[in-house]
Amino acid sequence: MRAEILSCGTELLLGHITDTNATYLAQNLSVLGIDLYHVSQVGDNLERIVESLRQGWERSQLIIMTGGLGPTEDDLSREAISTLLGETMTLVPELEANLRARFARQGATMPERNLKQATLIPSAQALPNPEGSAPGWFVEKDGRIIVAMPGVPREMYVMWEQQVIPRLQKYIQGIIFTRILRVYGLGESSVEERLQSLLSSTNPTIATYVKNDGINVRITAKATTKDAAAQQVAEMEQRARALLGTYIFGVEDDTLASVTGKALQARGQTLSVMESLTGGLLASAITDFQSSSKHFIGGIVSYSTELKIQMGVPRETVERYGVISAETAVAMARAVREQLKTDFGIGITGVAGPDRQEDKPVGTVHIAVCGPEGVVTVLGPGWRGRRADNKRHAVLAALNLLRYYLEGTVKPE
Amino acid sequence: MRAEILSCGTELLLGHITDTNATYLAQNLSVLGIDLYHVSQVGDNLERIVESLRQGWERSQLIIMTGGLGPTEDDLSREAISTLLGETMTLVPELEANLRARFARQGATMPERNLKQATLIPSAQALPNPEGSAPGWFVEKDGRIIVAMPGVPREMYVMWEQQVIPRLQKYIQGIIFTRILRVYGLGESSVEERLQSLLSSTNPTIATYVKNDGINVRITAKATTKDAAAQQVAEMEQRARALLGTYIFGVEDDTLASVTGKALQARGQTLSVMESLTGGLLASAITDFQSSSKHFIGGIVSYSTELKIQMGVPRETVERYGVISAETAVAMARAVREQLKTDFGIGITGVAGPDRQEDKPVGTVHIAVCGPEGVVTVLGPGWRGRRADNKRHAVLAALNLLRYYLEGTVKPE
Numbered sequence: 044m045r046a047e048i049l050s051c052g053t054e055l056l057l058g059h060i061t062d063t064n065a066t067y068l069a070q071n072l073s074v075l076g077i078d079l080y081h082v083s084q085v086g087d088n089l090e091r092i093v094e095s096l097r098q099g100w101e102r103s104q105l106i107i108m109t110g111g112l113g114p115t116e117d118d119l120s121r122e123a124i125s126t127l128l129g130e131t132m133t134l135v136p137e138l139e140a141n142l143r144a145r146f147a148r149q150g151a152t153m154p155e156r157n158l159k160q161a162t163l164i165p166s167a168q169a170l171p172n173p174e175g176s177a178p179g180w181f182v183e184k185d186g187r188i189i190v191a192m193p194g195v196p197r198e199m200y201v202m203w204e205q206q207v208i209p210r211l212q213k214y215i216q217g218i219i220f221t222r223i224l225r226v227y228g229l230g231e232s233s234v235e236e237r238l239q240s241l242l243s244s245t246n247p248t249i250a251t252y253v254k255n256d257g258i259n260v261r262i263t264a265k266a267t268t269k270d271a272a273a274q275q276v277a278e279m280e281q282r283a284r285a286l287l288g289t290y291i292f293g294v295e296d297d298t299l300a301s302v303t304g305k306a307l308q309a310r311g312q313t314l315s316v317m318e319s320l321t322g323g324l325l326a327s328a329i330t331d332f333q334s335s336s337k338h339f340i341g342g343i344v345s346y347s348t349e350l351k352i353q354m355g356v357p358r359e360t361v362e363r364y365g366v367i368s369a370e371t372a373v374a375m376a377r378a379v380r381e382q383l384k385t386d387f388g389i390g391i392t393g394v395a396g397p398d399r400q401e402d403k404p405v406g407t408v409h410i411a412v413c414g415p416e417g418v419v420t421v422l423g424p425g426w427r428g429r430r431a432d433n434k435r436h437a438v439l440a441a442l443n444l445l446r447y448y449l450e451g452t453v454k455p456e
Numbered sequence: 457m458r459a460e461i462l463s464c465g466t467e468l469l470l471g472h473i474t475d476t477n478a479t480y481l482a483q484n485l486s487v488l489g490i491d492l493y494h495v496s497q498v499g500d501n502l503e504r505i506v507e508s509l510r511q512g513w514e515r516s517q518l519i520i521m522t523g524g525l526g527p528t529e530d531d532l533s534r535e536a537i538s539t540l541l542g543e544t545m546t547l548v549p550e551l552e553a554n555l556r557a558r559f560a561r562q563g564a565t566m567p568e569r570n571l572k573q574a575t576l577i578p579s580a581q582a583l584p585n586p587e588g589s590a591p592g593w594f595v596e597k598d599g600r601i602i603v604a605m606p607g608v609p610r611e612m613y614v615m616w617e618q619q620v621i622p623r624l625q626k627y628i629q630g631i632i633f634t635r636i637l638r639v640y641g642l643g644e645s646s647v648e649e650r651l652q653s654l655l656s657s658t659n660p661t662i663a664t665y666v667k668n669d670g671i672n673v674r675i676t677a678k679a680t681t682k683d684a685a686a687q688q689v690a691e692m693e694q695r696a697r698a699l700l701g702t703y704i705f706g707v708e709d710d711t712l713a714s715v716t717g718k719a720l721q722a723r724g725q726t727l728s729v730m731e732s733l734t735g736g737l738l739a740s741a742i743t744d745f746q747s748s749s750k751h752f753i754g755g756i757v758s759y760s761t762e763l764k765i766q767m768g769v770p771r772e773t774v775e776r777y778g779v780i781s782a783e784t785a786v787a788m789a790r791a792v793r794e795q796l797k798t799d800f801g802i803g804i805t806g807v808a809g810p811d812r813q814e815d816k817p818v819g820t821v822h823i824a825v826c827g828p829e830g831v832v833t834v835l836g837p838g839w840r841g842r843r844a845d846n847k848r849h850a851v852l853a854a855l856n857l858l859r860y861y862l863e864g865t866v867k868p869e
Contacts, residue, residue, distance in 0.1 A: 054665045056492045057634075058482030059674070061474060065497070069471030079469045080504060083496040084478070091493060114645040116655065117663065154645045174842075195666060197845070252472065316757075322748070323739025326757040330735025331844055333810055341763040344729075344739040344755035346748070350796060383763060397746055431744055 044214055046072055047081040047103040049095050051111035051120055052194055055084040064109045064199055070252065071203065074263050075215055077105065087111065092123035096189070100127065104187055105211075110194030112177035114157040120191045121162060121180065128184060130164035138162070138169055138178060145176055170206040174198040181210055188214075217265045220272035222280055225293040227257040227443050234258050237286045247279045256298060256439055260287070289452050292443070299442035300332045306449045307338040312386035312415075314445075316342040317354060317379035319366070320393035320408055325438045340383045351375060355382050365401045367392055369409045369420050376413035387414045387448075389441050393423065396430045408437045412445050417455030419448050457627050459485055460494040460516045462508050464524035464533055465607055468497040477522045477612055484616065488624070489632040489678055490518065500524065505536035509602070513540065517600055518624070523607030525590035527570040533604045534575060534593065541597060543577035551575070551582055551591060558589055583619040587611040594623055601627070630678045633685035635693055638706040640670040640856050647671050650699045660692045669711060669852055673700070702865050705856070712855035713745045719862045720751040725799035725828075727858075729755040730767060730792035732779070733806035733821055738851045753796045764788060768795050778814045780805055782822045782833050789826035800827045800861075802854050806836065809843050821850045825861050830868030832861050 048069070050062045065082045072079045081103070085095050092111070099106040111120030125132050138161035146153040160177045163169055170179030170190075175198040182189040190207055192199045226234055234251050235242065238260070241249045247264035260283055264275035284291060293302045307314055318325045326342035329335055345351040348366055352358050355378030356371065364370035372390040380388025393408030394400045408423030421444050423437055447453040461482070463475045478495045485492045493516070498508050505524070512519040524533030538545050551574035559566040573590045576582055583592030583603075588611040595602040603620050605612045639647055647664050648655065651673070654662045660677035673696055677688035697704060706715045720727055731738045739755035742748055758764040761779055765771050768791030769784065777783035785803040793801025806821030807813045821836030834857050836850055860866040 052665070053663065054674075056482055056495060057486045057674075057676075058479045058484070059665065059672075061476055061479040062495075063474055066471045066474040069469055071471075073470050080501075081496065081498060081508075082469060082475075083494060085494060088493075095494075113666075115648045115664070151643075154649055156645055156649070174845075197842070321740070322743025322752075323736035323741075323755055323757065324743075326736025326759075327734070327740050327847070328736075330737075330757075330759065330808070331847075333843060335735070336759055339735075339759050341759045342736055342755075342757035344736065344743075344757070346739075346743065346752050346754045350754040353796075383766075395743070430746060434740070434744075 044077045044105055045103045046077045046079050046105040046107060047099045048079065048083070049092075049099060049106060049108045050082070050084045050194070051087065051092055051108060052084070053086040053117070056086045064194065064196055067196070067200065068107055068109075068203070071208075074221055074261065075208070075211065075219055076217075076265060077211075077215070087117040087119055089119050089123055089126065092119055093126050096123055096127045100187060105214075106187070106189045108189065108191040109199055112160065112179065112191060112193045114154065114160055114176070121159065124167070124180065124182060124189055124191060125164050128164065128166060128182070130166060132159070132162040132164055134158060134161055135163050135169070142176060170202050172198055172202055174201050179206065181207065217267060218269050218272050219263060219265050220269060220276050221261060221263045222276045223295050224260040224262070224280065224283060224287070224291050225257055225295075225297050226260060226287060226290050227292050227299060227439060228290050229258065229287075231258050234260065234287070234290075238283060241279065241282060241286075244279070247275050249279060249283065255435065257292070289447070289450065292446060298328075298332065299439060299446060300328050300335070303442055303445045303449060304329065304332045304335055304338055306446070307387070308334070313338050313340050314387045314389070315340045315379045315383035315385040316389040316391070317345055317351070317375040318342065318389075318391040319345050319351070320395045321391050321434045321437050321441075322346065322395070324434045325389065325391060325441055328438050328442065340385050343379055345375070354378055367394060367401045367403045367407055367409065369411065369422065372409035372411040373413065373418055373420060376411040376418065380413050387412060387445065389413075389445060391437055391441050393437060395433050406433055408433075408440065410437070410441045410444055412441075412448050414448055414455060419444060419453045419455050457490045457518055457629070458516045459490045459492050459518040459520060460512050461492065461496070462505075462512060462519060462521045463495070463497045463607070464500065464505055464521060465497070466499040466530070469499045477607065477609055480609070480613065481520055481522075481616070484621075486632055486634065486676075488621070488628055489630045490624075490628065500530040500532055502532050502536055502539070505532055506539050509536055509540045513600060518627075519600070519602045521602065521604040522612055525573065525592065525604060525606045527567065527573055527589070534572065537580070537593065537595060537602055537604060538577050541577065541579060541595070543579060545572070545575040545577055547571060547574055548576050548582070555589060583615050585611055585615055587614055592619065594620065630680055631682045631685050632676060632678050633682060633689050634674060634676045635689045636708050637673040637675070637693065637696060637700070637704050638670055638708075638710050639673060639700060639703050640705050640712060640852060641703045642671065642700075644671050647673065647700065647703075651696060654692065654695055654699070657692070660688050662692060662696060668848070670705070702860070702863065705859060711741075711745065712852060712859060713741050713748070716855055716858045716862060717742065717745040717748055717751055719859070720800070721747070726751050726753050727800045727802070728753045728792045728796035728798040729802040729804070730758055730764070730788040731755065731802075731804040732758050732764070733808045734804050734847045734850050734854075735759065735808070737847045738802065738804060738854055741851050741855065753798050756792055758788070764791075767791055780807060780814045780816045780820055780822065782824065782835065785822035785824040786826065786831055786833060789824040789831065793826050800825060800858065802826075802858060804850055804854055806850060808846050819846055821846075821853065823850070823854045823857055825854075825858050827861055827868065832857060832866045832868050
């Protein structure tokens with residue numbers, strides 16, 4: 044099956060946003076074994092969208108559109124598909140009721156212009172959108188498929204996974220089974236170096252890609268039954284695990300926060316944090332894990348030195364070693380563990396940028412984890428980059444240090 | 457002048473990389489006043505690259521290619537341009553000497569396959585590449601221009617700025633000026649409803665799009681001088697401001713955190729927060745603003761009820777009204793303001809999900825801002841969605857309440 048992607052939105056052509064939807068879909072199509080030969084971006088112009096669709100219709104069996112499903116006059120994907128196919132959009136009472144109910148739940152009245160989000164053409168099925176107001180369209184006609192999804196990435200991801208992939212399954216020969224291994228602590232090229240002997244395998248395939256919080260290793264097998272595909276994937280996973288060892292922290296949707304959270308909950312232990320460099324992002328990452336209230340008691344964002352001292356960090360430690368020091372990170376971890384009466388405490392201090400602090404360069408970060416068996420520390424890498432990236436990297440390093448402590452990979456002193 | 461971008465590389469179609477080059481070039485073209493109607497990505501396949509170039513040749517005056525200038529068999533941009541124009545690539549002695557000298561400087565011998573990087577066709581000029589081995593091509597023929605640049609972003613940026621823009625200058629008519637207004641508190645369709653009378657304007661244009669933290673309203677004008685374009689934009693901005701009022705919180709890259717941070721710093725006032733629902737994300741958002749250490753003293757992530765009480769929330773308030781209540785939010789704001797000795801304190805409590813709490817539905821959120829003139833509160837909307845979205849929405853609502861307090865839009869009690 045030959046596919047193409049058509050992303051709609053003038054904001055793409057003005058460079059106000061980057062088409063990361065196309066990247067996500069390209070990765071997915073590759074895993075599904077669907078050939079992708081063309082990706083294009085077009086502005087909110089009916090004529091040009093129709094022209095692009097017509098071209099896609101001639102050369103591909105599957106056209107995946109994102110964007111242009113909003114309620115405004117600039118949102119033209121439905122109109123373009125209708126024009127291409129010569130079909131008329133009509134209001135669907137059930138979709139209208141859903142839409143009005145959605146607004147009502149938010150205590151709002153639906154603007155009349157949103158009504159076009161409740162329309163369909165005869166060749167289209169509606170794709171539910173649990174994350175937003177715009178349903179997608181799944182159009183089948185003359186041996187061709189057009190899928191139209193919202194441009195908002197989180198809405199698109201859910202619709203693609205829950206609604207589109209199942210509908211495409213019958214066009215894909217064989218069953219695809221995929222397993223994701225999650226890796227932290229190695230760059231993508233180092234992961235590939237370690238996996239070198241496996242990368243040339245064609246079934247299962249093994250491939251790496253970068254995520255915000257580590258590297259994903261994706262193992263995909265195609266077979267006639269799900270069990271056979273799963274078995275092939277399991278064998279490859281074992282070989283990959285032998286090569287990557289403790290750098291693998293989880294599978295599928297695991298995060299460093301969920302993995303450490305589950306481990307603490309299994310032991311019946313609790314956690315607290317005191318952070319300055321990361322400014323609350325460590326606590327926020329920990330609480331992104333759904334059941335975090337079972338093990339996470341709380342955090343102190345000690346942005347000022349006085350607050351650190353108020354919360355139990357000895358003034359002497361700060362004065363002697365500086366705020367940006369391993370000693371202060373340890374004192375923060377100890378202090379919050381004692382003040383909040385938890386089994387584990389994490390302390391993070393460092394320079395988030397843009398300016399140096401205590402003559403230490405931007406990106407310097409000291410992390411300490413204090414637990415029942417003692418303390419472990421790590422000096423973050425001297426990365427550079429934007430402030431938000433520095434914060435994110437420090438949070439990951441801290442959670443990984445906690446993971447190593449819990450797994451026994453590092454020994455506390 | 458009408459332009460299009462053609463990015464070459466199979467890695468784009470596999471989703472291994474995202475086409476950020478297109479974003480960069482799109483932004484640049486917009487500033488230069490060059491219309492960009494099409495962006496496409498195509499794999500390393502001669503036939504498909506030529507087909508895409510031919511289409512571009514028919515509908516645009518300027519085709520900007522990136523990628524495909526490397527030394528391997530997969531690098532086909534030069535070959536595709538030559539095929540399209542029916543011209544023959546010949547080795548240019550001067551380019552060959554440069555290339556060999558470059559390898560020699562690095563103590564290496566040039567592989568023979570790199571020789572194709574020293575070729576030109578009669579219609580092409582070479583564009584020097586100080587960052588890499590592949591010169592670009594600037595092709596002028598029959599009133600059309602094709603620019604071919606390397607895909608490596610840092611090589612492309614330098615070549616574009618130093619070599620391509622000066623060569624394009626003679627073709628550019630008029631200057632583009634753009635202004636972004638940032639809006640919080642209205643959905644995109646409500647923003648458009650208010651701006652209805654302005655949306656049909658063609659110069660300046662006004663358009664809306666959704667960002668993670670609000671709606672952007674983009675005003676763009678084209679004129680013969682920058683001053684004239686800026687003047688047109690300023691007039692349109694004034695009309696938009698009259699229609700959107702205090703929903704506009706800033707311009708360009710402003711965030712609710714930067715706007716409130718700057719306002720507090722201008723007054724010489726300080727801020728602290730106590731948050732449970734948002735789990736540290738409020739503090740993290742505040743500290744994403746670069747100079748936040750000037751006004752932000754710190755935060756308490758009081759995930760457990762006991763920690764709230766330990767930090768100064770009266771046990772009686774929690775027991776009488778529940779943790780999920782406006783009264784507790786006010787008590788949190790008051791407590792942190794007093795404990796951390798700041799001018800303003802923010803309290804957030806609510807149900808982040810996935811389960812109900814105190815029989816209150818997921819998404820319930822109570823926010824309080826306590827300052828020198830008293831307290832203001834807001835009840836967040838009963839949104840649904842993923843945990844991370846609930847947290848993000850609550851953070852934005854809290855920062856916006858602080859903004860309204862500082863601007864005098866809401867009156868404290």
